[in-house]
Amino acid sequence: MSRKLRNRFLLIGGVTVIALYLLFGPFQLRDASGRITAQAIAANFALSRLEKNLAENIKLGLDLRGGSHLILQVQTDDAVRSITVGNMEKARSILQQAGIKFTNIASPELGRIEVDLEESAQIEDAKARITLDFGPGWTARNEGKRLIFEMRDEEQRDIRERATEQAMRIIEQRINAFGVAEPTIARHGPATGYQILLQLPGVDDPERVKNLIRAESRLELKLVHSGPHPSEEAARQAVGGTVPPDKEILPARERRRDPNAPPVQYYVVEKTPVITGDDLRNAQAVLSQAGGSLYEILFSLRPSGAERFYTATSANIGKNLAIILNDEIKSAPVIRDAIRDEGRIEGDFTKEEAEDLALTLRSGALPARVSYLEERTVGPSLGADSIRQGLAASIAGLAAIVIFMLFYYRLSGVNAVVGLILNLILLLAAMRIVGAVLTLPGIAGVALTIGMAVDANVLIFERIREELRNGKVPASAVALGFERAFTTIFDTNLTTIIAALFLFVFGTGPIRGFAVTLTAGLIANLFTAIFVSRALFAWVLERQGGRPAELSI
Amino acid sequence: MRELIKNPNIDWMGLKRGFIFVSLVLLVLGGVSALVRGFNLGIDFAGGTLVNVKFKDTPPSEDRLRQALGRQGIDPSKIIIQPISDPITGVKNEVLIRLPQREPGQKAGSSGESELDVEKRAILEALSTFNPPSEVATKVDLNMISRDRLRDILLAEDPLRLVSSSGRAAAELEYTRYAEAIIQFRDRDQGGLVRDLADLRAIPGVPTPLLQWLPQRFFAGAAAMISAEIVGPQIGQELRQRAISVTLASLVGMLIYIAFRFEWVYGVAAVVAVFHDVLITLGIFSLVQKEISLNVVAALLTLVGYSVNDTIVIFDRIRENVRLRRREGLVKIINDSINQTLSRTILTSGLTLLAVLSLYLFGGEVLSGFSLALLVGIIVGTYSSFAIASPIMLWWQMWQSQRQARRPVVRPKAAEATPPGRKERRVTASR
Numbered sequence: 001m002s003r004k005l006r007n008r009f010l011l012i013g014g015v016t017v018i019a020l021y022l023l024f025g026p027f028q029l030r031d032a033s034g035r036i037t038a039q040a041i042a043a044n045f046a047l048s049r050l051e052k053n054l055a056e057n058i059k060l061g062l063d064l065r066g067g068s069h070l071i072l073q074v075q076t077d078d079a080v081r082s083i084t085v086g087n088m089e090k091a092r093s094i095l096q097q098a099g100i101k102f103t104n105i106a107s108p109e110l111g112r113i114e115v116d117l118e119e120s121a122q123i124e125d126a127k128a129r130i131t132l133d134f135g136p137g138w139t140a141r142n143e144g145k146r147l148i149f150e151m152r153d154e155e156q157r158d159i160r161e162r163a164t165e166q167a168m169r170i171i172e173q174r175i176n177a178f179g180v181a182e183p184t185i186a187r188h189g190p191a192t193g194y195q196i197l198l199q200l201p202g203v204d205d206p207e208r209v210k211n212l213i214r215a216e217s218r219l220e221l222k223l224v225h226s227g228p229h230p231s232e233e234a235a236r237q238a239v240g241g242t243v244p245p246d247k248e249i250l251p252a253r254e255r256r257r258d259p260n261a262p263p264v265q266y267y268v269v270e271k272t273p274v275i276t277g278d279d280l281r282n283a284q285a286v287l288s289q290a291g292g293s294l295y296e297i298l299f300s301l302r303p304s305g306a307e308r309f310y311t312a313t314s315a316n317i318g319k320n321l322a323i324i325l326n327d328e329i330k331s332a333p334v335i336r337d338a339i340r341d342e343g344r345i346e347g348d349f350t351k352e353e354a355e356d357l358a359l360t361l362r363s364g365a366l367p368a369r370v371s372y373l374e375e376r377t378v379g380p381s382l383g384a385d386s387i388r389q390g391l392a393a394s395i396a397g398l399a400a401i402v403i404f405m406l407f408y409y410r411l412s413g414v415n416a417v418v419g420l421i422l423n424l425i426l427l428l429a430a431m432r433i434v435g436a437v438l439t440l441p442g443i444a445g446v447a448l449t450i451g452m453a454v455d456a457n458v459l460i461f462e463r464i465r466e467e468l469r470n471g472k473v474p475a476s477a478v479a480l481g482f483e484r485a486f487t488t489i490f491d492t493n494l495t496t497i498i499a500a501l502f503l504f505v506f507g508t509g510p511i512r513g514f515a516v517t518l519t520a521g522l523i524a525n526l527f528t529a530i531f532v533s534r535a536l537f538a539w540v541l542e543r544q545g546g547r548p549a550e551l552s553i
Numbered sequence: 554m555r556e557l558i559k560n561p562n563i564d565w566m567g568l569k570r571g572f573i574f575v576s577l578v579l580l581v582l583g584g585v586s587a588l589v590r591g592f593n594l595g596i597d598f599a600g601g602t603l604v605n606v607k608f609k610d611t612p613p614s615e616d617r618l619r620q621a622l623g624r625q626g627i628d629p630s631k632i633i634i635q636p637i638s639d640p641i642t643g644v645k646n647e648v649l650i651r652l653p654q655r656e657p658g659q660k661a662g663s664s665g666e667s668e669l670d671v672e673k674r675a676i677l678e679a680l681s682t683f684n685p686p687s688e689v690a691t692k693v694d695l696n697m698i699s700r701d702r703l704r705d706i707l708l709a710e711d712p713l714r715l716v717s718s719s720g721r722a723a724a725e726l727e728y729t730r731y732a733e734a735i736i737q738f739r740d741r742d743q744g745g746l747v748r749d750l751a752d753l754r755a756i757p758g759v760p761t762p763l764l765q766w767l768p769q770r771f772f773a774g775a776a777a778m779i780s781a782e783i784v785g786p787q788i789g790q791e792l793r794q795r796a797i798s799v800t801l802a803s804l805v806g807m808l809i810y811i812a813f814r815f816e817w818v819y820g821v822a823a824v825v826a827v828f829h830d831v832l833i834t835l836g837i838f839s840l841v842q843k844e845i846s847l848n849v850v851a852a853l854l855t856l857v858g859y860s861v862n863d864t865i866v867i868f869d870r871i872r873e874n875v876r877l878r879r880r881e882g883l884v885k886i887i888n889d890s891i892n893q894t895l896s897r898t899i900l901t902s903g904l905t906l907l908a909v910l911s912l913y914l915f916g917g918e919v920l921s922g923f924s925l926a927l928l929v930g931i932i933v934g935t936y937s938s939f940a941i942a943s944p945i946m947l948w949w950q951m952w953q954s955q956r957q958a959r960r961p962v963v964r965p966k967a968a969e970a971t972p973p974g975r976k977e978r979r980v981t982a983s984r
Contacts (some may be wrong), residue, residue: 035670047843066740071788073787121633129757136713158979185587189791190791193791204699204700204736205699205701205702206698207670208699208701218749226979230701297663303870315900352932370671371669372670372785373669373784373785373787373788374782374783374784374785374788375670375781375782375783376781376782376783377780377781377782378780379740379745379777379778379779379780380740380741380745381740381741381743381744381746381779382605382745382778382779382780384740384741384744385639385744385917386917386919388641389639389640389641389915389916389917389920390641390917390920392641392915393911393912393914393915393916393920394908394911394912396910396914396915397907397908397910397911397912398908400904400907400908400911401904401907401908404907405904407555408555408900409555410555426772440919440920441848441851441920441923443911444916444920444923444924446907447908447909447912448855448905448909448912448927449860449905450908451901451904451905451906451908451909453903454901454904454905455862455901457903458897458900458901459866459897459901462894462896462897462900466893480921484873486734487869488865488866488869491814491863491865491869492861492862492866493812494810495858495861495862495865496855496858496859496861497809497858498806498810498858499722499801499803499806499807499854499855499857499858499859500855501806502799502800502802502803502806502853502854502857502859502925503799503803503854503855504797505852506795506796506799506850506854507847507851510847510848511847511848511851514851515851515931518855536646550963553554553894
């Protein structure tokens with residue numbers, strides 16, 4: 001074998017071995033005692049072991065392994081609306097504080113606030129004060145005695161975006177707490193659609209997941225008995241070693257001015273909350289009264305809670321009040337005055353933090369409600385059926401093609417079949433490398449790839465035959481056949497890859513799986529049809545002395 | 554050398570009017586059907602609920618199913634019931650039940666979260682009426698239960714007294730394991746439903762007393778829901794638009810690529826041919842009222858890539874022959890090119906068709922639309938590469954050379970259309 005040819009075969013062999021290892025690995029060379037033994041190496045090739053490894057290496061899509069697929073719509077209008085309403089309330093209090101009289105203040109639509117002043121002389125003053133507070137996200141203009149504030153589009157988009165991201169984070173936390181293996185939580189659809197895709201392998205009861213997501217988070221305001229303590233133990237010591245039945249210890253992860261304080265501190269709080277989230281009417285982020293760029297949260301209460309809150313705060317001035325979200329203390333401000341229906345949560349919040357907290361206070365945990373757009377559940381038995389059918393179809397297709405190629409092209413047909421099988425191995429290995437999942441349409445993609453892979457061979461073989469017919473000797477017919485067929489094969493594969501790219505952009509889940517499989521197969525095809533097949537031909541020609549009179553094709 | 558066709562010598566371009574006529578007939582038929590009957594859009598695009606139910610034995614008759622669903626307040630005329638059989642074993646014990654999207658008026662605005670799956674629940678309710686009422690009243694259907702619910706029931710009833718003996722946390726862990734094993738047995742070993750609780754006698758890893766206790770609390774119902782898909786109206790709307798725009802975008806992608814690799818003329822001709830293939834395939838879907846699902850659109854997009862292949866192979870040959878044989882007329886060159894590549898065209902299309910045919914026959918219900926689209930598309934795509942793409946190319950070139958002939962430029966007299974060589978390209982570009 002010539003050196004050039006040997007190098008080619010070494011490359012092909014190397015690629016094949018790597019691909020096979022990617023599919024059937026990892027192999028263990030050592031036995032239980034850590035020695036490298038022949039038995040330990042041989043054990044790698046046990047069929048059950050290979051099967052197990054293959055199953056781990058090629059990940060199956062939801063449609064094949066069973067699971068739930070949900071598409072959620074975040075109702076981002078909720079977030080925009082609450083910011084609008086919040087700002088409207090802020091505008092009201094700004095005007096009241098400044099003593100500017102107004103006849104009406106209203107928000108006729110999302111992101112729009114209208115203020116009707118009594119006197120037009122104060123309009124610039126009012127505009128300046130409110131604009132200062134609203135920040136650059138709003139535009140202001142006046143029509144006579146009416147001031148109109150409108151949220152800029154970018155600001156609206158920001159708010160919606162943030163609400164969606166936040167919802168995604170919260171859902172992710174909850175799903176992870178639920179213990180689903182390998183969940184997918186991703187944005188879905190167009191960027192302005194605010195949709196979330198949730199894929200949960202093995203979950204056969206989407207109802208449970210939906211309940212989990214729907215669950216409101218609990219806001220509770222409880223009086224602090226003592227704290228903060230650096231540890232739970234220290235907190236327990238503060239109440240004499242055992243926690244009395246009417247108290248409890250809760251962790252706090254609030255931002256503090258002191259960077260040296262431990263990340264988690266503990267408070268002993270009363271078990272009965274003064275008020276809960278149900279008593280809350282509204283909450284919004286406002287610029288801190290202390291000045292600077294810090295924010296705090298202004299909240300207001302429903303009448304029912306207001307009475308209780310007043311009684312509790314007036315009796316406990318100077319003490320701390322813990323603001324607890326899902327059993328975690330968010331902040332524990334000091335009660336300065338008796339509060340009836342309005343209060344502040346002070347702390348060094350940035351604008352973002354304050355707004356996020358205000359949002360969660362308003363709506364439980366999710367910044368906006370979610371609705372479900374799509375729900376698909378595939379049971380594992382259907383998945384197993386699909387695998388069986390998909391495999392049967394692929395094998396039948398492959399068998400038909402192999403038989404035909406061997407019959408029609410005889411020995412050269414063997415060449416094509418070797419290329420085909422190598423193509424399949426490379427395709428699967430490529431999927432492993434990019435971490436693509438195999439879906440049912442993906443299996444169809446494999447079957448289709450077989451058809452397309454054979455196209456390259458047919459193109460080359462027909463071309464070689466043509467050259468033979470034109471009187472060329474086998475060696476130059478092969479060379480010309482490959483040379484002339486190359487651009488065609490390249491162009492046809494590339495156009496299909498282009499189509500597959502669009503498919504990838506279009507689809508989700510199973511269809512993306514198909515696009516990836518198809519692309520991987522076509523790229524592998526370029527290698528097998530052109531490089532491998534050619535090396536095989538060269539080898540056959542060389543064995544016959546380089547200048548055989550005939551070629552089995 | 555085995556050969557399919559020996560030295561074909563067919564005057565393809567002489568048949569071009571016939572080809573165009575056939576295509577026009579197909580396009581008009583499909584177009585009329587699409588206008589009159591429309592498309593049978595699957596739930597991916599139309600929205601709705603699609604449930605795959607597997608029965609222990611032969612499913613109840615369509616009428617009985619319809620009645621049972623009707624009693625749950627579902628309009629019986631809107632229910633689509635399709636029995637399906639396993640393509641390999643031929644067993645017919647599965648049924649697809651499809652319900653349309655609810656009327657907008659029936660949807661309660663704010664509580665949209667729980668609204669999506671009302672139909673699914675109604676179907677579950679309806680299916681339970683096929684079980685003996687005495688069982689339904691007192692026991693739980695093991696074939697309809699999820700792993701989590703089974704675990705919860707086991708934990709609540711505690712048949713093995715694990716909670717009292719080893720504490721709640723340990724008991725929960727154990728019961729989770731048992732529930733998992735029982736459901737695995739049902740789904741993997743029994744194919745999704747247990748025929749008889751007596752079959753549960755031996756499941757590895759589950760204590761026998763627990764298996765013996767199960768019949769006190771559970772029964773094996775007549776049916777199991779092995780998949781459920783619910784698509785809301787908004788998704789369908791979005792998908793429809795995206796399907797169309799992505800298909801068009803991929804056509805533009807093809808056009809640009811081929812124009813870049815060949816010339817604009819080739820690109821336009823190839824893309825018109827592919828567009829023709831997609832339209833005819835869609836038309837046939839409308840004619841036979843086959844459901845158009847997401848997978849069908851995937852197949853159409855694949856088709857865009859695949860169908861262009863045949864055209865490229867022929868165009869490649871045309872380009873090569875144009876370079877080699879400048880003297881000859883374009884008609885002859887095109888005919889020869891098609892003839893030279895004919896056996897390849899038939900072979901590859903035939904072989905790919907074989908692969909797709911086996912998908913259609915053995916691939917099961919989920920892939921049937923997908924493989925039908927490819928089946929039709931490959932046939933039409935092969936046909937259009939010589940029947941549509943090549944004539945368009947020819948016409949374009951003839952039209953171009955006529956335009957140039959009218960211009961006062963001294964050119965060698967050509968009996969037929971001038972082959973598009975570098976020379977002509979330069980002329981076109983300078984215009």
